[in-house]
Amino acid sequence: MGSAQSTTQPQVPLHPYYPLGVVIPGYVPKILSTVEILGIFSATCLGILIPTWLYARRARQGLSSGEVLTVLWFVLCGFIHLGLEGYFARYAHDLASRSTVLAQLWKEYSLSDSRYLTADAFVVCMETITAVFWGPLSFVCAWCIVADHPLRHPLQSIISLGQLYGDVLYYGTSIFDLLVRGVEYSRPEPEYFIGYFVFLNGFWIIIPLILLIQSTRVTVRTFALAKAAGK
């Protein structure tokens, strides 16, 4: 019966995503394995981080290790927001039928959140704003840190709060639908829910929160000094 199903063309294609039976029009399975996809993703991240680090640590005298790390963070964010999330925002309407490396990467991630394959309104809007605003601004912020530009902290605050709020709503809507409506967007295996959904997105809660607090503190101190100097 299984082979009979796989040789016919069912109207609702079979797929591994949750909730069971969710309709994913035009779905084509991915070809790359999980290991291949995670390898490509990790290698790309390293391919961005290593040259950025080689450049940033010598870019300006007096750039602290913390500032170099922040430059690395924003450059990586810029590539992920523009490249990965920008691709999703552009092709969200028919991502399930695509077989590019980026589409297959999203199909792997969607095992932990099928909303990426069903063009969920909130996910598409949040990812579009992330790609259009936080993507380019992340590169500008990295440059502002290297150049010691006075726009650095306002920009760091704006991007970080944007990432943080987007991610809190991302977790919030998913957990709300799970607890209130009993709709599970993630497959039950812990590697998907914990490994992808919780762990990967957790970076965009913790690091933006640290950077937002840092920028707020530095800004408050600068305003306090300016006020004291003005008296």
Added chain:
Amino acid sequence: MGSAQSTTQPQVPLHPYYPLGVVIPGYVPKILSTVEILGIFSATCLGILIPTWLYARRARQGLSSGEVLTVLWFVLCGFIHLGLEGYFARYAHDLASRSTVLAQLWKEYSLSDSRYLTADAFVVCMETITAVFWGPLSFVCAWCIVADHPLRHPLQSIISLGQLYGDVLYYGTSIFDLLVRGVEYSRPEPEYFIGYFVFLNGFWIIIPLILLIQSTRVTVRTFALAKAAGK
């Protein structure tokens, strides 16, 4: 036939909300008229704004008209976020069955967006964050302006970006569902779609955008001056 329907207890209660046939469990119609609800809302806003204005214009010497207006804005935001949106966040699960003045106000507003009566995941999460964070912080920010506290601009930026991003996603998700899925959450009469959905929410696009730009400019100038003074 109409009177026969109204004396029986239909399983899906009749209601005026869009999309036609949307299920609103436990729905009880509002008793107050549109004029009464708008009157109560306007009178409450004036009851907040007038005493705040009388206090703020004399609170500190050197407080500009722009700063007094910003204090008025944040005090009004504080009350609306905590009182009105806080009520929604607290009772979103059974708002349709409630008949308090606040519930009736939400039933009036829901004519332009039924997601408030169906406990839409994004709307509930966004309103909860608005009530819990931007509500109390709005009062703190109003106080910071009056006290000329160095936290003023960081806080003004955070609240304004939070309001702006929440509102852009609010418009975005609704327009996405309308254009992509053909789901209309608003009744078709222009007083609801234009009057409530576009006009009322428009304030939380325009004013936060102005305040965010203002805070960013002032902060950049202050950092530039501090850098120049340090050299």
